[in-house]
Amino acid sequence: MSASKPRIGFIGLGIMGRPIALNLIKAGYALAVYARRSQAAQPLADAGAKVCASPAQLAEQSNIVFTMVSDTPDVEAVVLGEHGITFGAKRGDVVVDMSTISPEATRRMAAGLEARGIDMLDAPVSGGEQGAIDGVLSIMVGGKAEVFARVRPLFECMGKNIVHVGDHGAGQVAKACNQILVAQTMAAAAEALLLAQAAGADPIRVREALLGGFAYSRILEVHGQRMLDNNYEPGFKSKLHLKDVRIALETAIVAGVELPGAVRVAACLDELVARGDGELDSAAIARTIWGRASLD
Numbered sequence: 001m002s003a004s005k006p007r008i009g010f011i012g013l014g015i016m017g018r019p020i021a022l023n024l025i026k027a028g029y030a031l032a033v034y035a036r037r038s039q040a041a042q043p044l045a046d047a048g049a050k051v052c053a054s055p056a057q058l059a060e061q062s063n064i065v066f067t068m069v070s071d072t073p074d075v076e077a078v079v080l081g082e083h084g085i086t087f088g089a090k091r092g093d094v095v096v097d098m099s100t101i102s103p104e105a106t107r108r109m110a111a112g113l114e115a116r117g118i119d120m121l122d123a124p125v126s127g128g129e130q131g132a133i134d135g136v137l138s139i140m141v142g143g144k145a146e147v148f149a150r151v152r153p154l155f156e157c158m159g160k161n162i163v164h165v166g167d168h169g170a171g172q173v174a175k176a177c178n179q180i181l182v183a184q185t186m187a188a189a190a191e192a193l194l195l196a197q198a199a200g201a202d203p204i205r206v207r208e209a210l211l212g213g214f215a216y217s218r219i220l221e222v223h224g225q226r227m228l229d230n231n232y233e234p235g236f237k238s239k240l241h242l243k244d245v246r247i248a249l250e251t252a253i254v255a256g257v258e259l260p261g262a263v264r265v266a267a268c269l270d271e272l273v274a275r276g277d278g279e280l281d282s283a284a285i286a287r288t289i290w291g292r293a294s295l296d
């Protein structure tokens with residue numbers, strides 16, 4: 001490992017965080033990790049990461065700290081909470097939040113950190129677990145250009161399409177846009193397969209036909225197959241997709257625009273989560289769409 005490489009901390013070692021952190025180790029970075037459950041840190045410890053007892057302890061030994069946790073309150077807890085990153089970070093350190101959270105909360109956190117001399121980037125991703133494993137994520141970044149330039153070599157270990165969208169929160173706005181597209185495309189795939197079956201055409205053959213034309217999407221390909229297989233092992237959990245569409249709707253209220261399609265898809269995800277399927281892959285939105293038509 002080169003002596004000039006920054007020391008990296010990583011918090012949030014779930015479906016996405018684990019493979020991203022492993023790719024940083026593979027690229028030769030010294031990694032410190034924190035997980036609230038020791039089992040979550042074990043694969044990283046096995047790969048050579050140092051396991052820390054708290055986010056503060058991790059921040060003390062890192063120059064750049066990544067967070068990839070679930071929701072806005074989780075990022076606030078690991079950054080600002082008791083034994084949080086701010087209690088160990090030094091002036092000039094950078095917090096890079098890769099979770100999908102509220103743009104407004106991101107801006108507030110960035111301002112609070114800046115007052116302590118700590119920089120922040122919001123850097124949510126798209127591309128799923130496989131994209132994280134393969135290091136080909138799309139990364140949408142908000143924050144100062146010079147901080148983005150400093151962190152870019154690390155992003156290059158994780159992703160292929162790395163875009164500095166704008167100032168603090170702009171990455172999260174881009175991700176909210178991403179999630180309303182993904183959720184509605186997923187719902188559209190479920191509706192197309194429903195119509196195929198109800199109208200007497202084999203949904204398997206219909207999907208096959210559509211994949212060659214203008215209706216092609218990665219979602220029809222991957223999630224359409226999951227729907228046909230009735231295989232909803234996550235992937236991306238439905239409860240997290242609901243969280244993301246809600247973030248988009250809250251952002252739309254602040255921005256003064258209406259998103260009727262996102263409202264409809266949020267209702268489908270809400271129904272799915274309310275019936276206890278929040279841990280299933282969000283392709284299970286088909287279950288609410290098909291269930292309404294009594295077709296399964």
Ligand code: NAP
Binds near residue numbers: 125
């Ligand atoms: P996940 O598998 O549920 O992992 C989340 C990780 O964060 C878990 O290890 C969890 O710890 C940890 N965590 C959550 N809250 C925490 C807290 N307050 N303190 C400490 N650790 C905490 O979720 P994921 O799929 O990796 O998603 C992570 C983020 O990426 C989410 O914001 C999600 O919306 C976004 N995202 C996911 C995907 C995807 O395809 N999965 C794609 C793009 C973006 P425990 O294990 O102890 O619960």
